Amino acid sequence: MTHLNLLVGGPTSEWPDQLAAGKVSGDWIGVDRGTLRLLKMGITPLVAIGDFDSLSADELSLVKRSVTDIRQAIPEKDETDTELAITVALKEYQSDRLDIYGATGGRLDHFLANLWLVLKPRYREFAPKIRFIDRGNTITFYLPGEYELQKEADKKYLAFVPLEKVDHLKLLDEKYRLADENVPYPISYASNEFVGETGHFSFTSGLLAVIQSRDTH
């Protein structure tokens, strides 16, 4: 099992405490300003991706001096730097689990582009391997099936979030249950909660995100 982490360039104010403390284990891929932030924490990423045009000359020099494998997305391929990073992690490094940090806060067009990556045909099959983590939220993705969720100790809320039409959604043992719901368009069933330490759900078509969250203010 290969676990990789990805740091993209969103605001550090949204980082979870363990990332800010440099305590996230595993190898890293850096995207744009994320690469510089890793280097400043003493972490050398396996791969750095981006055109780095927002970095100063000194910052760019640090990146080039430190990272052996530097790449840039080709705009003609209709692929963003973050998408290239995910492709490298999942296909080249065959990562079984990809945790993405720095994708929330700040620009909402960036957040939505990241959230909806998994709807693209070339990423859909990899959706269950991708996780977004920030200081108050963990987002995971599910293809049709039956699942057991584990409650995260520091999170209170549980949300079921069909990203598209989802059929026969059943929430079996959560605080608020659904017997058998056909969801015709994207919706965020927010503010549900675990009863105990696990929760079970299932659905038969479409793609669904689960968000565990807590209040951070």
Next chain:
Amino acid sequence: MTHLNLLVGGPTSEWPDQLAAGKVSGDWIGVDRGTLRLLKMGITPLVAIGDFDSLSADELSLVKRSVTDIRQAIPEKDETDTELAITVALKEYQSDRLDIYGATGGRLDHFLANLWLVLKPRYREFAPKIRFIDRGNTITFYLPGEYELQKEADKKYLAFVPLEKVDHLKLLDEKYRLADENVPYPISYASNEFVGETGHFSFTSGLLAVIQSRDTH
């Protein structure tokens, strides 16, 4: 023309400067903690909506003493407090323009529930009247048609964001153009820019958001 503002309970760190400075003109509706925050800025909302169960006894007393019209969503109607607030603003007060603050940052299940409100049949026709505003982003919504956008002076980036299947999307005079695109699932065409002060676009079916944004870090 009636313009109303709505303040929901997301983190104040995401407020635009003019809200933090108390300089947003017009009448207000407060939702949950948003009501308390308005009162503390010296603004008495027309209506306060919520169960206020996260407020202290003193805070609740201040709300009850200050606001004449206090209401609560009925969970059996499958309506959230924010949805009730939007219904009151658009149907009861017949607002032509509803600016919603405090809907971003913090819990992502809340943000997505707010963003996707306009996909619900009972809100879809009102989508063009609703705007979400935070310190780095303005989100507006469009039903099929031909439009001219005005660049916001403090924003650099422009994103076209189909929230569902959208047909014949044409970006006519922006930095990155689309001749005639059928978009099969939600996507965020991020990091586009205006050329000059206006931009023109059109599409023939579906619902589309436009996000003007700037870097805030």
